[in-house]
Amino acid sequence: MKRLWGDEGATKTFRREFAQWARDHGGTLVDDEDGAIFCEFDGTDTHASFEIGVYEAGGQHVLRFDTIREEIELKVLAEYAIDESTLVVKSDQGSREFELDVASGNWSVRKRPI
Numbered sequence: 001m002k003r004l005w006g007d008e009g010a011t012k013t014f015r016r017e018f019a020q021w022a023r024d025h026g027g028t029l030v031d032d033e034d035g036a037i038f039c040e041f042d043g044t045d046t047h048a049s050f051e052i053g054v055y056e057a058g059g060q061h062v063l064r065f066d067t068i069r070e071e072i073e074l075k076v077l078a079e080y081a082i083d084e085s086t087l088v089v090k091s092d093q094g095s096r097e098f099e100l101d102v103a104s105g106n107w108s109v110r111k112r113p114i
């Protein structure tokens with residue numbers, strides 16, 4: 001896992017890898033400024049369209065994932081991993097984890113008490 005946040009928002013490494021991951025899988029970068037970065041993916045035969053990104057708000061670091069049916073915001077996420085079509089973002093203590101496989105459109109949120 002790599003560090004997601006730096007002094008000026010999402011780290012340059014995350015921004016570069018996230019943007020490349022999006023492009024590699026047909027996504028479009030829709031916001032890349034002021035520490036935030038978002039991309040959107042069109043729907044396919046197997047999944048609906050969605051948007052995903054990270055930003056800072058009120059001093060907290062937030063991941064936002066939107067589909068036609070769901071809106072998810074997870075706060076205080078600190079680490080990420082990108083592997084082929086999968087993005088994983090989790091809290092520093094591992095109590096919350098978001099995983100998205102952009103190729104299949106499958107996603108999950110896992111939470112456990114700490």
